[in-house]
Amino acid sequence: MTIPFVVPRSADVPPATWLTYGMTTLIVLPLLWRTRAPFTALICITAAGFAYLPLDGPGQPLPYSPVVAIFSVAAHAGLRQRRFTLALGIPLVAVAVALRTNTAREYLFSYFLFSMVYALGVLARTRQAYTETVELRAAELEKARQVEAERAAERERARIAREMHDILSHAVSLMIVQAEAGPLVVRSDPERAEAAFDAIAGAGRDAMVQLRRMLGVLRDDPPAGGAPGASRSPQPTLAGIEDLVEAVRRTGLPVDLVVEGSPRPSAPDVQVTVYRVVQEALTNVLKHADASSVSVRLTWTPDGRLGVCVENDTAGPRERQAEAGAGAGPGAGGGRGLIGIRERATAHGGTASAGPGPGGRGFRVAVDLPVVFSSGAEVSG
Template identity: 35%
Template sequence: MNVFERFGLWSEENAARLDQVLASLVALVVCPFVLVTHQNMEWFFGLDISGLWSAVFAALLIFPLVWRRTQPVRSAVLVYSAALVHMLIGPSAIMPADLMVLVALYSVTIYGPRWASRVALISSFAGTALFGYLVAREAGGKLAPALFITFTLGLLFLTVWAFANMRRARIWSMQTLRDKNRMLEIEREQQVQLGAAAERARIAREMHDIVAHSLSVMIAQADGGRYAAKASPEFAEKALSTIADTGRAALADMRRLLGVLRNDVSEEDIDTLAPQPASGDIESLVDQVRSSGVRVSLVRMGTPRALPPGAGLTLYRICQESLTNILKHAGPDPTVTIVLAWGKSSLRLEVEDDGRGAASAAASDGQGMGLLGMKERAALFGGNVKAGPKPGGGYRVELELPLPEVPDEEPPAPV
């Protein structure tokens, strides 16, 4: 930004005070000058020996420019009115203050409405013609001086009006660019905030799935080990081993999840940033839950195939969350059945139990993120989740994910 652009911005921000100062300075210079140079002028009401009336009209032409940017129409009306009265009752001569009419035309064209700009230009032409007529009358009917003055003043008003329109267009263009840049900055900030909110929600879902499942398994193992510590030390030792393994796995998952947020990951930390679990890890998840003493059956149907990026993690997390809810709400000794069915155009997951999960969930505080997180994960890939109690007792979670269709294999050509 150069010096002129900075001055333009500063003058726009301090328009009222700047116009007040400039009008006062011009008045302090012009009014005393007119008072001295326009003595003994012939007015409509007689001879002005002191030049006071010329100074008064000079002030009336200058001081309305105080509002030339804040109230351009009002300022132009006052200046044009003072100039008209001065022409009608004053001498047929141009004094320095009459140039304020040009300033008023320039200001109302830039800062006023379009109609005011056109009216001001037409009024300027009318005033020029009137002044030419007065000059011709004073010259005894000679038209040459009057026509020259009329043409010159009219061309001057037209030039000022044209330059003012160019300035108006530039100001409008600069204002449009500033507004556009401001809107882009606001939109960029909103995009950053939305991205941060989405990332926080994703991390919250991942943390919920990791922590809730691992803690549920550890609590179940701890309770079982506490009751079996005296009767079966071997079972208690196995429960403690399962708690330790589960804690280590949860800690590794948390390091892997939070490690991607770091910028200073070294080569030694690459192993901690292993890929997230996918559909192939469901069997390990089932084995982990079985080790806690829950009877879990895994039924596979169809031919497994590669899932789109992220869909495998979604399948794993929904199955993990369903098993976590069973450990928390199904009650003692539930039987769990997991059905994983691969179709041509969709993948279906069913996790059901015969416990008392529905009654237990109804008595909870309702602040969990589990079911909401499952629905959000499925919606990202165009799937849907249904969860609710089964007729006769128990609870069922159903997930259906759309998959790219597998084309039918063409039969071999006859030999």
């Protein structure tokens, strides 16, 4: 806009005056507010432009300031202001051309320029709206990802808590039972006392192995001298239930393992759940019951379900108290193991119950699971 004032002009062109220079400045200055108040800037520029026409100043071949102002209105102004610009702009363009050359060529050029500049502003506004929508969607997805990550972490913490409870509770219960029995027979039956102490050591070693495996899963760095996960042993399977039962038998408690139906290969997570259910139920017997015998029954049904039942012949008061605490919820102060059994069963779409056995005698833990079969899984025979 200021080039005509600094570039030498021919002698037939009127010299620039301070008035024309000031009016040119007024035409440009409102562009400083073109994004905050685009419609107001356009009105000011239009008014200054029409005031400039009678001054016969040096002028420019293109209306630069109005072009930028029209684009800004189309890109940033509200709907009513945009409509008003279109309604008022068309006749004002005609008036401006009539006051200048009043030629068909300039009419065509001016309307074409007005239309294209406004269309470019609309495209810019549309692109900005699309960009904001994409950014908002990305922010929502990131928030949803964070929420899901927090939920996954919470589920993982609950899973780890169940695993550690099952491992430690079972091992410590075996150790306590053997430790209590050892001093009673250390003089009368040294071999039995030695077996009790061996069982204590074995239970402790087994617990340490399982805890190391769990801590290895939690570690981010691979074991020294090996690939990630190289030292991590597999999770328990149905085949391990026999060893689990045998470990309890070594405490002096008779345990029968019965498998009914035709065992079929099942998914690893189902096998882990069944193992942990049996482990926790046997732990409860050791901790809370005064049982003289225990039976563990695995029932495979033709409709693809697996029933797990652990039943003892005598339920002690502590066992009934634990069952009552499990029914009251996590805050009841007891029955955390039975709560874990219910959580495991529910996670697989199954059911779990705990209470008195047939005829009100003893105590029974029963779980019913839909089995997801796997061709490569290991089963207990």
